Amino acid sequence: MSDQHLDRLRAIVGATNVLSGADAAAFESDYRQVFHGRSLCVARPANTHEVSSVMAYCHANGISVVPQGGNTSLLGGSVPDDSGTSVILSLARLKRIRSLDATNATMTVDAGVTLNQARVKAEQAGALFPLRIGSEGSCQIGGNLSTNAGGTAVVRYGNMRDLVLGLEVVLPDGRIWNGLRGLRKDNAGYDLKHLFIGTEGTLGIITAAVLKLFPVPSSVSSAFLGLPTPEAALAVFSLMRRHLGTDVTAFELISSDAMTLVLSHLPNQASPLTDTHPWYVLIETSSNANQADAEAQLLAVLSDAMALGHIDDAVVASNARQAAEFWLIREEISDAQTKARGSVRCDISVPLSSIPQFIRETSAKVLSIAPKARMIVYGHIGDGNVHFNPLRPDDMPAEAFLGIHGAAIAGVIDHAASEMEGSISAEHGIGVAKRDELKVVRSREELEIAWAIKRALDPFNLLNPGKVLPTLSN
Amino acid sequence: MSDQHLDRLRAIVGATNVLSGADAAAFESDYRQVFHGRSLCVARPANTHEVSSVMAYCHANGISVVPQGGNTSLLGGSVPDDSGTSVILSLARLKRIRSLDATNATMTVDAGVTLNQARVKAEQAGALFPLRIGSEGSCQIGGNLSTNAGGTAVVRYGNMRDLVLGLEVVLPDGRIWNGLRGLRKDNAGYDLKHLFIGTEGTLGIITAAVLKLFPVPSSVSSAFLGLPTPEAALAVFSLMRRHLGTDVTAFELISSDAMTLVLSHLPNQASPLTDTHPWYVLIETSSNANQADAEAQLLAVLSDAMALGHIDDAVVASNARQAAEFWLIREEISDAQTKARGSVRCDISVPLSSIPQFIRETSAKVLSIAPKARMIVYGHIGDGNVHFNPLRPDDMPAEAFLGIHGAAIAGVIDHAASEMEGSISAEHGIGVAKRDELKVVRSREELEIAWAIKRALDPFNLLNPGKVLPTLSN
Numbered sequence: 001m002s003d004q005h006l007d008r009l010r011a012i013v014g015a016t017n018v019l020s021g022a023d024a025a026a027f028e029s030d031y032r033q034v035f036h037g038r039s040l041c042v043a044r045p046a047n048t049h050e051v052s053s054v055m056a057y058c059h060a061n062g063i064s065v066v067p068q069g070g071n072t073s074l075l076g077g078s079v080p081d082d083s084g085t086s087v088i089l090s091l092a093r094l095k096r097i098r099s100l101d102a103t104n105a106t107m108t109v110d111a112g113v114t115l116n117q118a119r120v121k122a123e124q125a126g127a128l129f130p131l132r133i134g135s136e137g138s139c140q141i142g143g144n145l146s147t148n149a150g151g152t153a154v155v156r157y158g159n160m161r162d163l164v165l166g167l168e169v170v171l172p173d174g175r176i177w178n179g180l181r182g183l184r185k186d187n188a189g190y191d192l193k194h195l196f197i198g199t200e201g202t203l204g205i206i207t208a209a210v211l212k213l214f215p216v217p218s219s220v221s222s223a224f225l226g227l228p229t230p231e232a233a234l235a236v237f238s239l240m241r242r243h244l245g246t247d248v249t250a251f252e253l254i255s256s257d258a259m260t261l262v263l264s265h266l267p268n269q270a271s272p273l274t275d276t277h278p279w280y281v282l283i284e285t286s287s288n289a290n291q292a293d294a295e296a297q298l299l300a301v302l303s304d305a306m307a308l309g310h311i312d313d314a315v316v317a318s319n320a321r322q323a324a325e326f327w328l329i330r331e332e333i334s335d336a337q338t339k340a341r342g343s344v345r346c347d348i349s350v351p352l353s354s355i356p357q358f359i360r361e362t363s364a365k366v367l368s369i370a371p372k373a374r375m376i377v378y379g380h381i382g383d384g385n386v387h388f389n390p391l392r393p394d395d396m397p398a399e400a401f402l403g404i405h406g407a408a409i410a411g412v413i414d415h416a417a418s419e420m421e422g423s424i425s426a427e428h429g430i431g432v433a434k435r436d437e438l439k440v441v442r443s444r445e446e447l448e449i450a451w452a453i454k455r456a457l458d459p460f461n462l463l464n465p466g467k468v469l470p471t472l473s474n
Numbered sequence: 475m476s477d478q479h480l481d482r483l484r485a486i487v488g489a490t491n492v493l494s495g496a497d498a499a500a501f502e503s504d505y506r507q508v509f510h511g512r513s514l515c516v517a518r519p520a521n522t523h524e525v526s527s528v529m530a531y532c533h534a535n536g537i538s539v540v541p542q543g544g545n546t547s548l549l550g551g552s553v554p555d556d557s558g559t560s561v562i563l564s565l566a567r568l569k570r571i572r573s574l575d576a577t578n579a580t581m582t583v584d585a586g587v588t589l590n591q592a593r594v595k596a597e598q599a600g601a602l603f604p605l606r607i608g609s610e611g612s613c614q615i616g617g618n619l620s621t622n623a624g625g626t627a628v629v630r631y632g633n634m635r636d637l638v639l640g641l642e643v644v645l646p647d648g649r650i651w652n653g654l655r656g657l658r659k660d661n662a663g664y665d666l667k668h669l670f671i672g673t674e675g676t677l678g679i680i681t682a683a684v685l686k687l688f689p690v691p692s693s694v695s696s697a698f699l700g701l702p703t704p705e706a707a708l709a710v711f712s713l714m715r716r717h718l719g720t721d722v723t724a725f726e727l728i729s730s731d732a733m734t735l736v737l738s739h740l741p742n743q744a745s746p747l748t749d750t751h752p753w754y755v756l757i758e759t760s761s762n763a764n765q766a767d768a769e770a771q772l773l774a775v776l777s778d779a780m781a782l783g784h785i786d787d788a789v790v791a792s793n794a795r796q797a798a799e800f801w802l803i804r805e806e807i808s809d810a811q812t813k814a815r816g817s818v819r820c821d822i823s824v825p826l827s828s829i830p831q832f833i834r835e836t837s838a839k840v841l842s843i844a845p846k847a848r849m850i851v852y853g854h855i856g857d858g859n860v861h862f863n864p865l866r867p868d869d870m871p872a873e874a875f876l877g878i879h880g881a882a883i884a885g886v887i888d889h890a891a892s893e894m895e896g897s898i899s900a901e902h903g904i905g906v907a908k909r910d911e912l913k914v915v916r917s918r919e920e921l922e923i924a925w926a927i928k929r930a931l932d933p934f935n936l937l938n939p940g941k942v943l944p945t946l947s948n
Contacts, residue, residue: 103712103827104858150659159659162636177919182825184857185624185633185900187672189912189942190924194668198661215719238577245689245762246720288719288771297762351656353577383658384578426659438663445651449931450664456930457923468663
């Protein structure tokens with residue numbers, strides 16, 4: 001039976017584009033090698049029509065399908081279960097940039113185009129595609145959409161959901177919905193694209209999208225601050241929003257422990273500031289003004305903030321190279337943790353106004369569990385989003401730390417976020433890893449509505465089964 | 475039976491809040507008196523709990539429900555059918571502003587709060603709620619959400635969908651979904667709010683919302699331009715976006731015929747420009763710079779555009795009073811048409827790059843049908859959205875013009891928009907008036923998905939039945 005399925009799939013996508021056995025292994029785990037599964041095979045269609053044929057075949061034969069883009073997700077959403085009965089549908093060969101309309105400020109791309117390719121294409125046309133996340137060289141537009149990717153420019157530009165005007169989607173039964181409209185206003189009927197954005201491939205396969213492009217700002221300025229408290233960081237953010245409005249593009253918090261860790265990971269990189277501080281903030285602004293005027297505007301606000309006691313020290317990048325160094329520090333925190341091994345990674349959000357209380361109270365709770373844990377706390381506090389990742393003490397092995405304290409620490413963090421009307425997954429999604437936790441933090445009504453939608457579009461639960469939605473008891 | 479229903483509803487919302495007979499008449503037609511229906515009664519619950527009880531009762535008894543906010547919609551979405559069997563559910567008594575969090579830049583309001591009340595409340599807190607439409611004194615937040623309202627500041631701030639973070643919704647069977655989260659990043663499960671935004675009350679009753687607030691810009695500048703062509707207007711828009719980025723807040727086109735009409739409607743208002751021009755544009759920018767600097771920036775771009783031959787004449791408002799006069803001209807076009815009687819109102823959008831071709835070709839087609847029709851063309855061309863409303867010739871009665879040419883003209887306009895991958899309803903929605911046209915311009919797949927969602931949430935088709943979704947043949 002399996003052989004027959006493989007033959008039929010080969011007939012659709014070509015023999016070289018059906019991978020099984022050892023050839024499929026790379027697709028059966030995520031890139032971090034945290035989640036592992038088995039598949040019937042990997043199918044690699046070349047275009048929307050082939051995706052449709054694969055889906056129709058699988059639907060007719062009761063075969064479940066796991067869509068996969070760059071496979072860079074963090075919670076197992078793109079990895080099959082252990083059954084070995086699913087087809088992994090790789091979108092990697094759908095990589096045409098279909099069109100770019102500079103006047104309409106839109107670009108239509110296939111799902112398999114990488115984020116970096118999309119950004120470069122926009123740049124070549126004198127425009128900006130603003131999504132900015134660490135994995136941009138590997139992650140694909142289809143994955144960015146199905147996970148509603150966030151990143152470091154959300155304060156100004158929004159999440160991936162806000163950066164798309166239209167979609168093309170293959171439904172679980174193989175029908176194609178062409179919603180590739182490039183319109184900024186369209187109230188003619190239900191806006192179906194939102195069904196497929198952020199639902200992690202459980203309702204349909206996104207095969208192409210119309211992306212919004214933005215004007216390239218005249219100047220970009222960066223600053224690195226040392227501050228006494230998260231309260232002070234929030235006060236600086238409010239001041240900046242008041243005076244610089246939507247020019248505020250990124251506002252990233254870094255804890256003292258995170259700074260120490262990342263600088264030890266980057267031996268050639270010194271801190272931008274002379275002294276150490278309890279907290280750091282990396283700011284980026286985008287402006288229509290020229291570089292000198294924009295920096296003067298930024299400095300004026302920083303001076304005000306310093307006079308008010310919110311900032312202890314600050315340096316504005318004097319050129320693009322120095323700005324890149326600021327960003328290197330921020331972006332290498334993730335790899336520094338991976339290398340250090342033994343961190344409990346949480347990706348929470350709360351209302352901005354609750355950020356200081358959240359950090360203070362949750363840090364205390366974590367330290368009461370593991371008094372010597374290093375508090376690797378960083379992220380997009382301009383969006384209320386903090387990566388709260390307690391790390392094993394220097395003298396405790398990763399396995400021991402995670403085994404003894406991991407679950408308790410994660411529980412404390414997610415519970416605190418939920419209690420403060422926050423989210424247990426601000427940008428990483430749910431995948432399989434946080435699926436059952438969703439049952440605890442979301443209301444019965446919310447999960448029932450989600451299941452009603454799932455059943456309406458995928459009645460046989462064949463599309464990315466076991467992801468996102470927890471099983472509900474009667 | 476009817477009496478029993480009324481008694482039960484009186485027990486829920488109080489005797490004085492169930493209106494029937496003559497008392498219900500004002501709710502059975504839209505505010506323009508274009509659509510008329512009959513109802514079993516009007517129920518006016520005071521809070522979410524009462525909405526839930528009304529919905530549960532109607533669901534259990536197979537009674538259809540028509541939700542109604544300010545009743546200012548243009549296509550009949552808030553008016554019941556002729557059967558006299560529906561309950562009109564008025565949200566007008568849900569008018570609490572529940573909370574405002576200045577640091578989080580959010581405000582939680584009941585559905586019945588008017589747009590103007592929300593704007594004033596934000597202003598009092600030193601913030602901006604940016605939705606701007608003509609009916610702001612009457613329309614309600616719940617209606618703005620269920621119709622995804624647009625208006626004149628979409629270029630900078632987006633549509634209503636983009637201005638909300640969380641919702642509270644009563645489902646067709648009376649269950650309450652509390653999704654009142656004030657988070658800028660939240661990928662924990664399906665983002666259900668998008669199901670209820672823009673679906674015109676066919677999937678659930680929005681009872682409250684968390685709205686996004688924005689910083690008040692330091693300065694606002696306005697300019698009024700005379701131009702030779704829509705191509706020139708588009709070139710100016712591109713230039714402005716390139717140099718002023720997201721500072722461009724409004725970019726409104728006005729045709730020569732529209733200008734003539736509105737000035738005759740406003741006898742005390744002169745044109746801001748000395749001469750007449752084939753086309754006019756009203757621009758507004760918002761800036762972090764002070765008034766003088768912002769105006770200088772605007773003037774610099776306008777000078778460039780004039781040197782390039784895109785603009786024939788321009789005046790920048792020298793104060794707020796003059797800016798208000800510019801806006802009066804723009805905003806009174808709608809009333810001027812109503813007073814003139816006999817206009818075919820269409821609300822289309824196309825990709826920005828297609829706007830000039832759309833206007834040129836469609837005007838020619840309309841004039842080939844009715845050679846002396848006045849071309850009242852205006853609207854938000856920065857969003858690709860044009861109100862294309864041919865008006866009867868001066869010497870032809872409204873009834874004759876609409877009777878002879880109305881359907882043909884509307885058909886030509888909507889067909890052209892659809893052919894150019896545009897929308898037949900950019901911001902006014904579908905309601906009942908454009909429902910069957912949706913079947914022509916949307917694919918079978920698109921309507922099937924929409925119906926699948928409708929059936930999943932409202933299996934007995936009791937919530938605003940007959941609105942938005944056309945009946946599909948097998």
